[in-house]
Amino acid sequence: MSVTALPMGGGHTGPGSDFAADAAVPPMLKTSGPSLWRRAKNRLAAVAVVAAVAVTAIPLVSMIWTAVARGSQRLDLALFTNSMYGVVGQGGGLLHALTGTVLITAATATISVPLGLAAAIYLTEYGRGQLAALTRRAVDVMVSIPSIVAGLAAYALFSMILGPGTRSGLAGAVALSIIMVPVVVRSSEEVLAMVPGDLREAGLALGAPRYRVIRRIVLPTALPGLTSGAVLGVARIIGETAPLLLVAGFTDAMNYNLADGRMATLPVFIYSQWSSKGLDAAAYDQRAWAGALVLMALVVVLQVLARALPPQIAKLRRNR
C-alpha cells in the first residue's frame, strides 16, 4: 500500500523554490521546508488514517462479496416464484417472505409517513412551549429505542385487543412504525426547518391562512427532501428482524392478509432458514444466503432512490 504524504503548509518554501530569494520575506520564514520531525509526523498520521479506512472497508467488502458469492448459487427464478410450503429439502423459494416484506413495509410507511410528517409540521410550524419540548424529547428517546422493545410493545397491544398470542402482518407494521415514526419526524423536521422563513412570510403577506401557506408553499418546497427522508426511513426498517420475529411470526406459506395470521418476511426468512435447517442443510444455507442477497439489494435500491429522487423531482419541475 503506498501512502502519499499530505501536503503541508505553503508549497513554496521548499528548497527548490525561489521564494527564499524574495527580500520581502522576513528572515524567520526563510526555511528549507518543514522539519524532519514534522514530516515524519505527517507521514505517520497519513498511514494511520488510511489504515483506519481499510479496517472499516474490509468487513463491508467481505460481507458483500460473501453474500454475492453464496447467495447467487440459489438466485434462480424458482426462488422468486415459490414459497416454502411443503418444502423440506432442495427447491423452495422466498416469494412468501418477499411478499410479506413488501406488504408490511408498505403498511409501515402508510402509518409512519403521515404521522411523522404531521409531528414534524407541528414542531417546525406551530410547536412552542412545553408540549413542543416534550415532543422533541420523546422523539429523541424513541429514535434510540431497542427494536425488540418496539416489538414487545406491539405484541402487548395486539394481545390486549385480540387476545394473547395474536400474530399478524399488521402487528408487525405497528411495531416497525414505532421505529420508523421518529426517524421520519427527525428527517422531516430538518428539511422543513431548511425552508426559508421569508417564503412563509411572503405567503402570509398574500393574505393566506397559515395552514394553506404550509400546504401550498412549505411542503412543496420541502418535497424533495421529505421524499428522501421517507425512503431512508423505509430502508431503516426493511431489515428489522427481532420485532417481526415476535409479532409477525413465521410461516412457510403465502399470506396476503395483513390483518390475519402469521406473515413471513425476508429477515425472519433468513434467520429461520439458518437456525432450523432440515435434513439437507446445504439447501437451507443456500436459501438463507440468497435471501440475504435479495434483502441487501433492496436496501441498496432504496438508498439509491433516496439520492436520485430529489434531483429528479427538481428536474420534473424545471421541465414542466
Next chain:
Amino acid sequence: MTATAPIPTATPSLGLAALPIDPDQRKGALGQISLRGVNCYYGSHLAVADVSLEIPPRAVTAFIGPSGCGKSTLLRAINRLHEVILGARADGSITLDGANLYGNGVDPVAVRSRVGMVFQKANPFPAMSIRDNVLAGLIIRGQRRGSKVGDDLVESCLRRAHLWDEVKDRLRKPGGSLSGGQQQRLCIARAVAVRPEVLLMDEPCSALDPISTLAIEELMRELARDYTVVVVTHNMAQAGRVSDRTAFFSVSGAGQPGRLIEAGPTADLFSAPKVPATRDYIDGRFG
C-alpha cells in the same frame, strides 16, 4: 393612549365585515391609512413608540431613518405581519379606510389580502413556475382560476411589473431562474395579483444593481396611481426621487424605542426640515 389632538375618524372599528377579502366587494376603497398611538413590541422590548401618522391614498410615502429606528417593524405592523414573529405584538390603532386593522375579531389574513407586501430580498416561491408565482395568492388560498382567466391575470400583472416581455416565453420555468431585479419585479406582480389597496415595500432595492433599482423606482411611481405605496428605504436619494411624502424616524440610543420625528411632503422635508435631527440625517451628519 396618546396626547396628540384627536383627528376625527369615520368609524373607529368596523370589524371584520369592513375588511372583505374579495376585491369585488370593496368598490370605492381608497387605501387611506391612519396610524394613531402605535407601539410595537418584541416581547417586553418596546421597539417603536407612539407613532401617529397619516398615509394618503394613491401616493408614495417613504419611511426613512437610521438602522434600528423601527421603520421596518412599523411597516410590518401595517399588514399585521409583525405579530408573526414569536413574542412580537403591536397596539394602538391603524385604520384602513376607517376600519381598524387591530379591532376585535379582525382576521389578520383579511388585513394582508388588502395590504400587500414586497420584501427586501426577492423571494419568489422556488417550487413554483413564473406563472404560478404570479397566481400564488390565488393558488395558496385555493382559488384556482380557470386557465383563460388565469392567463389574462398573469399577463396583466406581469405587464404592470414591466416583466412580461422578458418572461412571456418561459412562464413555465421556475421563478428562481430569473435575475435578482427580475425576481423582485415578479414579487411585485405576485403582490399586485391579489388586488390589494396598499403595497408595503421593505427596502425593495437594497439588494439590486442601479439599473434594476431605477426600474423598480419607476414602477413605484406608476403603482402609486392605483395603490397606496409605503416604502422603507435607506437611500435618501431614492426617497427624494420616488416619494410624495416622507416620514423620518429616529432612535435616541441603544435599547430606546424608535420614534417618528417628523413627517410631511417630501419636498418640504428635504428642503426645510422643522426638526434639527431631520436636517442632520438628510445632510448625512449621522445615521
